[in-house]
Amino acid sequence: MKDALKILLCCLGIVGYGTCRADVTASNEAAYRATIVADGMQHVRIEGGAYFFKPNRVIVKSNVPVELTVSVSRSLIPHSFVIQAPEAGIAVDESLSSQAKNIRFTPTVAGSYPFYCKNRLLFFDSHREKGMEGMLVVE
Numbered sequence: 001m002k003d004a005l006k007i008l009l010c011c012l013g014i015v016g017y018g019t020c021r022a023d024v025t026a027s028n029e030a031a032y033r034a035t036i037v038a039d040g041m042q043h044v045r046i047e048g049g050a051y052f053f054k055p056n057r058v059i060v061k062s063n064v065p066v067e068l069t070v071s072v073s074r075s076l077i078p079h080s081f082v083i084q085a086p087e088a089g090i091a092v093d094e095s096l097s098s099q100a101k102n103i104r105f106t107p108t109v110a111g112s113y114p115f116y117c118k119n120r121l122l123f124f125d126s127h128r129e130k131g132m133e134g135m136l137v138v139e
């Protein structure tokens with residue numbers, strides 16, 4: 001009887017933990033899971049602006065080509081898109097405009113790799129520090 005109670009409490013604990021995590025994820029992240037379409041690529045559209053990328057969590061499969069279509073809202077402030085993960089076959093450093101840019105790579109190693117805008121005006125915080133960043137999750 002005592003053991004059954006222990007197991008029950010354990011289960012409740014796990015359920016509680018899982019629920020909490022889900023809440024945290026939902027509150028400030030816009031996640032997007034890429035699907036593989038007829039051309040065999042994973043297409044993801046990312047829009048940026050001052051100072052965000054949306055979605056800011058992109059989930060893709062490893063060893064399948066990815067095409068990101070990235071643009072920023074029309075603005076005088078220049079933005080960029082950077083992912084530095086050569087160990088996973090990803091090395092991106094592109095300037096952005098309101099004209100969508102296609103960025104292709106094939107991630108080879110599972111992991112979480114940050115993407116961000118590297119721009120900064122003079123001594124102000126970088127755009128990344130202001131929130132222009134996200135996470136590419138390779139599964």
Ligand SMILES: [Cu+2]
Nearest residue numbers: 079117119127
């Ligand atoms: Cu920027």
